[in-house]
Amino acid sequence: MADSTVGVESHDPALRHHFATREQQREASSLGMWLFLGTEIMFFGGMFCAYLIYRYWYYNEFAAGSRSISIKWGTINTIVLICSSLTVALSVRAAQMGKRKLVLLLLSLTMLFGVAFLGIKGIEWYEKFQEHHVPGQSFDASDIVREYPQIHINQQHEQIYFSLYFAMTGLHALHMIIGLGIFLYLTFHTWKGTYTPEYYTPLEIGGLYWHFVDIVWIYLYPLLYLIDRKPLG
Amino acid sequence: MATTAVTPEREHYLNQQYGIRSWLLTTDHKRIALLYLISITFFFFIGGFFALLIRLELLTPMGDLVQADTYNKLFTMHGQIMIFFFLIPSIPAVLGNFLVPLMIGAKDLAFPRVNLLSWYLYIIAGGLYLHCLLTGGVDTGWTFYTPFSTAFSNTKVIEAGLAIFIVGFSSILTGLNFVVTIHRMRAPGLTWSRLPLFIWSHYATSIIMLLGTPVLAITLVLVVLERAFHLGIFDPKLGGDPLLFQHLFWFYSHPAVYIMILPSMGVVSEIVTCFSRKRVFGYAFVAMASIMIAVIGFLVWAHHMFVAGISLYSALVFSFLSYLVAVPSAIKVFNWTATMYKGSVRFTTPMLYALGFIGLFTMGGLTGLFLAALGIDVHVTDTYFVVAHFHYIMVGGAVMGYLGGMHYWWPKISGRMYPEFLGKIAAVTVFVGFNLTFFPQFILGYLGMPRRYWQYPPEFQVLNVFSTAGATVLAVGYVLPMVYFLWSMRYGAVATDNPWAASGLEWKTTSPPPTFNFDETPEVTWEAYDYANIPAPEEVPVGR
Amino acid sequence: MSEHIIPAKLYVGIWIALMILTVLTAGVSFIDLGPFNTVVALVIATCKALLVVLFFMHVKYTSEKMTKVVILSAVFWLFILLALSLSDYGTRMWR
Numbered sequence: 119m120a121d122s123t124v125g126v127e128s129h130d131p132a133l134r135h136h137f138a139t140r141e142q143q144r145e146a147s148s149l150g151m152w153l154f155l156g157t158e159i160m161f162f163g164g165m166f167c168a169y170l171i172y173r174y175w176y177y178n179e180f181a182a183g184s185r186s187i188s189i190k191w192g193t194i195n196t197i198v199l200i201c202s203s204l205t206v207a208l209s210v211r212a213a214q215m216g217k218r219k220l221v222l223l224l225l226s227l228t229m230l231f232g233v234a235f236l237g238i239k240g241i242e243w244y245e246k247f248q249e250h251h252v253p254g255q256s257f258d259a260s261d262i263v264r265e266y267p268q269i270h271i272n273q274q275h276e277q278i279y280f281s282l283y284f285a286m287t288g289l290h291a292l293h294m295i296i297g298l299g300i301f302l303y304l305t306f307h308t309w310k311g312t313y314t315p316e317y318y319t320p321l322e323i324g325g326l327y328w329h330f331v332d333i334v335w336i337y338l339y340p341l342l343y344l345i346d347r348k349p350l351g
Numbered sequence: 352m353a354t355t356a357v358t359p360e361r362e363h364y365l366n367q368q369y370g371i372r373s374w375l376l377t378t379d380h381k382r383i384a385l386l387y388l389i390s391i392t393f394f395f396f397i398g399g400f401f402a403l404l405i406r407l408e409l410l411t412p413m414g415d416l417v418q419a420d421t422y423n424k425l426f427t428m429h430g431q432i433m434i435f436f437f438l439i440p441s442i443p444a445v446l447g448n449f450l451v452p453l454m455i456g457a458k459d460l461a462f463p464r465v466n467l468l469s470w471y472l473y474i475i476a477g478g479l480y481l482h483c484l485l486t487g488g489v490d491t492g493w494t495f496y497t498p499f500s501t502a503f504s505n506t507k508v509i510e511a512g513l514a515i516f517i518v519g520f521s522s523i524l525t526g527l528n529f530v531v532t533i534h535r536m537r538a539p540g541l542t543w544s545r546l547p548l549f550i551w552s553h554y555a556t557s558i559i560m561l562l563g564t565p566v567l568a569i570t571l572v573l574v575v576l577e578r579a580f581h582l583g584i585f586d587p588k589l590g591g592d593p594l595l596f597q598h599l600f601w602f603y604s605h606p607a608v609y610i611m612i613l614p615s616m617g618v619v620s621e622i623v624t625c626f627s628r629k630r631v632f633g634y635a636f637v638a639m640a641s642i643m644i645a646v647i648g649f650l651v652w653a654h655h656m657f658v659a660g661i662s663l664y665s666a667l668v669f670s671f672l673s674y675l676v677a678v679p680s681a682i683k684v685f686n687w688t689a690t691m692y693k694g695s696v697r698f699t700t701p702m703l704y705a706l707g708f709i710g711l712f713t714m715g716g717l718t719g720l721f722l723a724a725l726g727i728d729v730h731v732t733d734t735y736f737v738v739a740h741f742h743y744i745m746v747g748g749a750v751m752g753y754l755g756g757m758h759y760w761w762p763k764i765s766g767r768m769y770p771e772f773l774g775k776i777a778a779v780t781v782f783v784g785f786n787l788t789f790f791p792q793f794i795l796g797y798l799g800m801p802r803r804y805w806q807y808p809p810e811f812q813v814l815n816v817f818s819t820a821g822a823t824v825l826a827v828g829y830v831l832p833m834v835y836f837l838w839s840m841r842y843g844a845v846a847t848d849n850p851w852a853a854s855g856l857e858w859k860t861t862s863p864p865p866t867f868n869f870d871e872t873p874e875v876t877w878e879a880y881d882y883a884n885i886p887a888p889e890e891v892p893v894g895r
Numbered sequence: 896m897s898e899h900i901i902p903a904k905l906y907v908g909i910w911i912a913l914m915i916l917t918v919l920t921a922g923v924s925f926i927d928l929g930p931f932n933t934v935v936a937l938v939i940a941t942c943k944a945l946l947v948v949l950f951f952m953h954v955k956y957t958s959e960k961m962t963k964v965v966i967l968s969a970v971f972w973l974f975i976l977l978a979l980s981l982s983d984y985g986t987r988m989w990r
Binding site for chain 3: 534562566594595598602649650652653661662663664665668669
Binding site: 135136137138142145146149150153154156157158160161162163164165167168171172175176253254255272274275277278281282285289 | 457458459460461462463465523527530531534535536561562563564565566568569570572573576577580581582583584589590591592595598599602867872
């Protein structure tokens with residue numbers, strides 16, 4: 119009994135054997151990535167839930183903590199990520215048109231923006247480290263307590279704000295690093311010529327992941343940096 | 352009839368390639384299913400061993416077999432191993448992986464390499480958990496409640512938490528693979544309303560895996576961070592709320608019990624229809640019931656927290672929703688019963704397991720309703736009543752469904768028949784052993800014996816002795832199939848393509864199937880369970 | 896995701912909109928709107944997210960129904976987690 123596959127199609131290097139057509143393969147990859155992003159919404163969502171509860175309970179400490187992080191760096195980082203989303207979208211478009219060199223340029227710019235984001239995040243974290251706002255043994259928020267003589271700031275509750283700050287931005291940064299890894303892979307394969315206007319699915323779905331990480335930051339930014347920036351007094 | 356034929360052995364997925372590399376680097380969903388089968392069976396026996404130690408300790412009222420701290424580790428690791436390393440993967444990773452592509456006429460799952468990655472994540476997680484077990488274990492209860500787990504326990508909470516985090520991703524990827532496969536790779540003509548109910552229940556299970564498991568993952572991350580850095584998110588002394596942990600934990604862990612039962616229900620649908628030779632009564636209702644269980648199952652989690660300190664108003668809401676979730680399960684039980692009514696029933700081994708499932712699941716489910724009532728729950732929560740309730744569903748239900756499925760599809764998987772007489776003996780042994788073990792626990796709980804206690808008042812001893820006796824019988828019932836399944840691989844009757852004269856695409860290919868499942872992609876023009884047009888079993892040889 | 900190629904100008908336009916919304920949300924946070932500060936911030940964030948999802952992620956142009964089903968389901972499920980948890984915290988009388 120011959121173990122023939124159904125219909126001996128012309129050998130298409132990009133078509134895996136268990137799929138009947140390229141279209142089916144592309145739709146499967148797309149649905150797969152969207153489902154994965156759905157799981158990521160629930161993954162980050164758990165921390166957003168914790169954030170929501172504690173902001174409800176400890177609003178004053180959250181507001182004070184929010185003021186103590188740099189709105190300048192936060193806003194710059196938001197802009198950096200939005201720029202990187204633009205370059206990603208344009209790179210997929212360039213791939214659709216078969217413009218390999220343009221794809222390479224745009225992917226490189228994207229990664230550059232990503233590295234810039236991480237660098238700035240590093241600067242912010244270092245500032246927090248210097249101000250003793252990192253949760254743990256050496257946590258000390260007495261500077262924040264002094265800044266708000268009219269409200270009682272509980273240092274333990276303040277530590278919860280910073281725990282969530284580091285956990286949420288840390289998890290986001292980890293996803294950025296993974297994204298950079300993915301884009302290195304995509305850049306390599308673009309350079310090798312693997313992608314054509316007929317087959318650029320990995321670029322598409324890699325782009326989806328990157329946009330998702332951008333969207334997480336779009337929510338983190340107001341929730342962490344903009345809780346209460348009203349002028350005091 | 353001679354089994355040593357002169358003709359050379361036909362090529363199929365088991366003999367197509369030999370060698371350890373062809374197994375460890377396979378992307379064939381059928382081989383991956385077998386890799387899972389070996390792995391989960393291994394963990395089943397470790398978890399079962401801990402259960403035996405627990406039951407041995409509880410033979411006498413005094414704590415005399417092990418120390419209290421050790422006892423805490425035993426029930427914790429029994430629970431975590433059985434839930435995360437046996438029950439949650441079991442049917443989906445073994446039967447689901449094997450059958451989903453076959454049942455829909457596909458050559459493989461949508462993402463075969465992701466499937467292999469799933470198994471490797473399971474192995475890495477399992478290895479980490481074993482290391483944790485061997486270097487001190489964990490004693491927090493399978494539920495990791497804070498602040499004990501984050502601030503007071505002296506055991507390897509971080510390692511256990513990380514292991515479960517990793518195995519969670521194994522689960523997520525399996526669910527992702529199933530959803531994409533079922534959406535995008537059905538054979539021509541196989542519309543949603545023609546799908547086997549096994550597929551519907553795995554689809555519903557996959558939804559839960561995808562939407563629930565990530566919340567467990569983030570919760571475990573937070574526990575690990577809190578324990579490592581003393582953050583205070585869950586510690587009341589530092590302003591944290593232990594109940595927040597419980598909300599996040601149970602948001603996954605309640606739907607997780609539906610991950611454990613839905614695939615079994617799918618198996619039961621397949622078995623009952625085949626051995627009644629009648630299409631499932633109310634197909635659409637059963638299919639929709641699977642989806643409703645998955646959806647409503649996400650709305651009831653705080654019924655695990657009724658006495659933990661949540662507000663009375665939210666307790667009322669969750670109690671009401673918990674009653675709702677029983678409805679789709681009941682619909683299934685009614686429909687299975689109606690399927691058998693005036694059917695041509697054959698009491699084969701799979702059917703015995705399916706019938707056991709229906710009875711025992713019903714008992715477990717009904718006792719769940721007792722627990723959903725706030726007034727009753729106050730008295731029986733954290734007693735053996737709860738322990739009996741969930742074991743009726745997990746063991747009397749899920750495990751029996753798993754065993755029934757393994758027997759039913761064994762000819763397809765291995766190409767051999769298991770010995771039917773021994774199969775029936777084992778099924779009855781499991782049923783008797785199970786009831787002897789767990790029915791006394793309903794009474795014990797009602798009388799007030801708390802769970803997770805290493806000692807108990809002497810008046811509870813008789814019932815505990817019955818329970819332990821039952822556990823030994825149950826153990827025999829579990830070992831028997833292992834022995835004769837292995838025996839059958841060498842000495843069992845060679846199976847035909849469709850020894851049960853069943854409906855379903857998986858029976859239209861050889862036993863065992865070729866590597867790419869079908870010689871030609873089938874085209875489906877018939878409804879599910881088309882028993883009117885399938886030859887009766889008397890006309891179909893079972894073995895060669 | 897579709898085969899048709901979106902003009903680069905549209906992408907740049909969306910990018911400009913995102914920039915404006917970012918500056919807007921930062922600026923508004925300095926104005927006292929009481930409890931509405933939070934509402935405005937989240938509404939702006941959602942607008943930005945929608946622009947990214949619909950245009951950069953091509954959801955506006957896709958012919959795949961399942962994409963929208965998946966997004967809406969995940970968002971709805973997160974909403975279940977948040978809403979039912981809050982139903983406990985919001986009704987605990989002693990806070």
